Amino acid sequence: MDQALVGMCVNERRFVKIPPKLAYGSEGVSGVIPPNSLLHFDVLLMDIWNAEDQVQIHTYFKPPSCPRTIQVSDFVRYHYNGTFLDGTLFDSSHNRMKTYDTYVGIGWLIPGMDKGLLGMCVGEKRVITIPPFLAYGEDGDGKDIPGQASLVFDVALLDLHNPKDGISIENKVIPENCERLSQSGDFLRYHYNGTLLDGTFFDSSYSRNRTFDTYIGQGYVIAGMDEGLLGVCVGEKRRIVVPPHLGYGEEGRGNIPGSAVLVFDIHVIDFHNPSDSISVTSHYKPPDCSVLSKKGDYLKYHYNASLLDGTLLDSTWNLGKTYNIVLGSGQVVLGMDMGLREMCVGEKRTVIIPPHLGYGEAGVDGEVPGSAVLVFDIELLELVAGLPEGYMFIWNGEVSPNLFEEIDKDGDGEVLLEEFSEYIHAQVASGKGKLAPGFEAEMIMKNMFTNQDRNGDGKVTAEEFKLKDQEAKHDEL
Numbered sequence: 001m002d003q004a005l006v007g008m009c010v011n012e013r014r015f016v017k018i019p020p021k022l023a024y025g026s027e028g029v030s031g032v033i034p035p036n037s038l039l040h041f042d043v044l045l046m047d048i049w050n051a052e053d054q055v056q057i058h059t060y061f062k063p064p065s066c067p068r069t070i071q072v073s074d075f076v077r078y079h080y081n082g083t084f085l086d087g088t089l090f091d092s093s094h095n096r097m098k099t100y101d102t103y104v105g106i107g108w109l110i111p112g113m114d115k116g117l118l119g120m121c122v123g124e125k126r127v128i129t130i131p132p133f134l135a136y137g138e139d140g141d142g143k144d145i146p147g148q149a150s151l152v153f154d155v156a157l158l159d160l161h162n163p164k165d166g167i168s169i170e171n172k173v174i175p176e177n178c179e180r181l182s183q184s185g186d187f188l189r190y191h192y193n194g195t196l197l198d199g200t201f202f203d204s205s206y207s208r209n210r211t212f213d214t215y216i217g218q219g220y221v222i223a224g225m226d227e228g229l230l231g232v233c234v235g236e237k238r239r240i241v242v243p244p245h246l247g248y249g250e251e252g253r254g255n256i257p258g259s260a261v262l263v264f265d266i267h268v269i270d271f272h273n274p275s276d277s278i279s280v281t282s283h284y285k286p287p288d289c290s291v292l293s294k295k296g297d298y299l300k301y302h303y304n305a306s307l308l309d310g311t312l313l314d315s316t317w318n319l320g321k322t323y324n325i326v327l328g329s330g331q332v333v334l335g336m337d338m339g340l341r342e343m344c345v346g347e348k349r350t351v352i353i354p355p356h357l358g359y360g361e362a363g364v365d366g367e368v369p370g371s372a373v374l375v376f377d378i379e380l381l382e383l384v385a386g387l388p389e390g391y392m393f394i395w396n397g398e399v400s401p402n403l404f405e406e407i408d409k410d411g412d413g414e415v416l417l418e419e420f421s422e423y424i425h426a427q428v429a430s431g432k433g434k435l436a437p438g439f440e441a442e443m444i445m446k447n448m449f450t451n452q453d454r455n456g457d458g459k460v461t462a463e464e465f466k467l468k469d470q471e472a473k474h475d476e477l
Helices: 111-117 223-228 334-339 403-407 417-429 441-452
Strands: 013-018 039-044 056-061 075-084 089-092 100-103 125-130 151-161 168-173 187-196 201-204 212-215 237-242 262-272 279-284 298-307 312-315 323-326 348-353 374-384 393-395 433-435
Touching: 111 125, 111 151, 223 237, 223 262, 334 348, 334 374, 403 417, 417 433, 417 441
Parallel strands: none
Antiparallel strands: 013 039, 056 125, 075 089, 075 100, 075 151, 125 151, 168 237, 187 201, 187 212, 187 262, 237 262, 279 348, 298 312, 298 323, 298 374, 348 374, 393 433
């Protein structure tokens, strides 16, 4: 038998015939093999090893990029098929649909596996053959692996990190104009693709067609992202690699497995700080810029509205008509109202408005994203001076001492809305009076009449009628 087995390989089958002189001779084996017996053996070789054997490694796939390899004390996630030398399967992580997760080189694995995993990079596939004295030895594992069995592991490495790892920033693309870097407490809007280290996709803001919006540096996102989003500028793209202890830890979350390294490819759309006010940059002022806009003035202007990343939202130039407002009347968002003040006709300026002075967290459905910083490029074309605050109509000269009688043309002691409106229109037409610009004249007339009609009966009497400077003062208000 010693002679017959020499030169055999695993899974080879031999039929061996042994004469008595090379077997049990003239004595035989009492009760089993008669003397001078010719013996026949049908032999199938299952396993073979030598005391001088070491771990054998055969790499059959290695990714083009291999920036990091497994070192002692690294934590790895890998899939494997475990077989004996004859190909018999004894275990598989694929069948459990769960990676095998472990530290390497600190005794958590059999010695041969500890050695066989060293030097692997994410995405690499290799076959590791381990002799029994570096595996489960003479006793096996007591379950599926017999004693003295050589083991073969077909391994695909999905992930690796070290507990001492911090985040890493890669593939940064920074725009030429980067006036401001994000800081702790800022509110960011960004897009991202999220993958595992082996490229397995787990989430994307692009697929939802909506940015991810969050404060940074305050624990609203995982610690690794909190850190990785600091120091970015609007328009920047970067890759943030987050180890699990700065991600979702040993438990994972949703479709993110436990102990997984996360890779985020992000694109910063905009950011602001809740303490920000508007930013005004004047690009052109005419030589005569002495008359400046103020609350109550009627303005006509053109604008282009965009997001910080340059996405165009709206343009009056494209529509071919100006935008007209009364400054300070609440007809535009607060930041725009602020940005149009102290501006002269012909001036061009850029106004940047943070969301809390714009359209806030809600935005405008289908038009302005929530929490968006807005950029307005403005040109003021016309300014009509408004009236003093609190007035909708003023006299350009002396007020007639017989004003009520002049309004009450039929002399019945009562003024109706039609009489009142006709009289005020006549004063404006003759230049004796002025209405507040930018509002509908009839609306002003009605409001003025309602203020005089103190008992609400639809007519004004001489006792009710008072000019503004004749009104009782209410210091408590």
